[in-house]
Amino acid sequence: MIKEFLFDKGIQGMLGVAFLLALTLAGWSTFKTYADDMAMFLKISIQTQDPGTAVLYYDAGKGFNEESKSSSFISGDGLFHELSFRIPFLTTISGLRFDPPLLK
Structure with missing residues (x-):
């Protein structure tokens, strides 16, 4: 059931939008800081x-x-x-x- 859920095109689109929204709200610097601090x-x-x-x-x-x-x-x-x-x-x-x- 989870496999079917994750491969659903509508769900994939919503997850992509959620990722872009999170990236926009958090700012790119959050991800860059994490990479620089590794x-x-x-x-x-x-x-x-x-x-x-x-x-x-x-x-x-x-x-x-x-x-x-x-x-x-x-x-x-x-x-x-x-x-x-x-x-x-x-x-x-x-x-x-x-x-x-x-x-x-």
């Missing part, structure tokens, strides 16, 4: 005795810089912890640089 996560397992912040720099065509980085805090308990670094999904990345937490 990200992947690089996960690294690390252990340290000292707490600190590890930083992953990614080269998105401008070299390694402060705008193209992701950081993750690690507690210094000597156990392994999995850190997640957010990196952009729709960007070509040509290099990575990992800076571990600084030892004190």
Whole structure:
């Protein structure tokens, strides 16, 4: 029954109109913002005795810089912890640089 409902030409037309209406009311920027905000996560397992912040720099065509980085805090308990670094999904990345937490 649902299959017949979705393949009905009248229903398909109404769904298309509803989509266009939603796009018009929400604005294209809503969809663009969602696409720009898509990200992947690089996960690294690390252990340290000292707490600190590890930083992953990614080269998105401008070299390694402060705008193209992701950081993750690690507690210094000597156990392994999995850190997640957010990196952009729709960007070509040509290099990575990992800076571990600084030892004190």
